[in-house]
Amino acid sequence: MNESNPHRLPIACLRLGAFLCFAGWTWVHYYWEGPYGVLLWQDATYDLATRLGLSWDEFVGTGADDGFVQKWIARIWWLYLACTLLTITVRKTSWVQMSGLVLGSGLLTLLSYASYVAAQRQLPMFIEHGGQMLIPLILVMALALGAGHRVTVTTAVIALIMTFAGHGCYAIGFWPTPGNFYAMTTLILGVEYSTAQVLLRTAGVLDLAVCVGICIPYLRRASALYATAWGFLTAIARPVAGMSWGLNYWGADQFLHESVLRAPHFAIPLFLFLLWRKPGEKKVSQGRQGASAELH
Template structure:
């Protein structure tokens, strides 16, 4: 009796759309994990006196010290964060089922993209309004919106691909600005490089400098990929994958594997778009 062979990469199942769905689903699952079990930086905004003092005084009728010192409001922030975590779980399901219930899924994913943009803006504020930080997060808020546009037949395909090029380029330019030292190289960049490659600080800085140059060149090349197209996409996919794995690999500990899974695995999921969206664009370019 003959059994049908399993074709893992059968084009019928393994398509650019599946890659985009997987990228969005991984991102949303990672954010759900962060919001449900860890913390998101909403207090960076909600406890900022410059931004919130007038709101607290006029709307809540409280002085700033009463607002900050009242544990009730901290509990509400935690409940808000957990509520968003459950919403991101729902949005991850919408990414998987967008072909079955397209209108509802597009609405949920659009809302999720909006909340992810707000989170990106708060992280941008937290990092001192460094434009590189905002650029680097482009794929981490725009991927669900890209999936929505790809699913909507009234949006021309060339617009979807242009959007993919722009957000990929922004992400890699932002990453390159830090690697090149335009901004002070973040300590976690250096630490992950040193841990992952088992090298010292000086070689790690030189390695990041080289990567920064390649990031910017690839980011510019992907906007109009004519020459060296294969090399550009190979770099974007490979380096996007390696930087996503770096947090998992660099901090791996067999002795504390449970803590390692809780602390770092979701960081990998959040960065699924860093290599899957370039892969999606590459498959579309090959068509």
């Protein structure tokens, strides 16, 4: 491997986060359907079809997956699967694979924009996907420039701030708090609506506090650790709240991917936490690796 030893573990976190994110969205596109309808079912789309010499039925289909758009949406999962594999195989000198991941970041940005439009253009809906949109780019930067390079670290910090600022704005009530936030809180913790509201408001304040703390040298590592734990908990909340023994496959086919595709929400802060280890911790870790190598 071309990755230097001190940064092998942080880069592995990025690989895992990007892998799970693309894998989750691959499942969405394969099992369900990509959320592109809000971008396609518009007058501008009809005008485009007309300019291409296609009728509306030929362009969007009749419901039997026979239109240009339906065929495209049905096959796009292959692109996400390819990106999933690239997160495992990409190396420092693999410029073609790196370019593929950059294009994959563009696909995730398009998905985030579709969610933003579907949510009546609420800004937090777009920015809270920052971790998902940027993790392929952060992985590429970590390989090409180095995990500790200023550009790599700055991009990772921006991705973290976007994710937690978007989530925090919803939780604290700056924008209408999504109903599923209340549903997950009440189902998992078994509390009433009023208590759930207090918990969400508190979580929202802490989310915004993380966005500030991650920029302060004395607080950044503690902020990254909290963000890792909270990002993991909010990711697994979907299947924990939705899955049930009474559902087919326990509901895993419906809810598990919701957790998997949110892996960047905890993988990016974990990357930063490991990257900001104190020099003494790094020496201990390297010493253990050296001792292990001598034994073998």
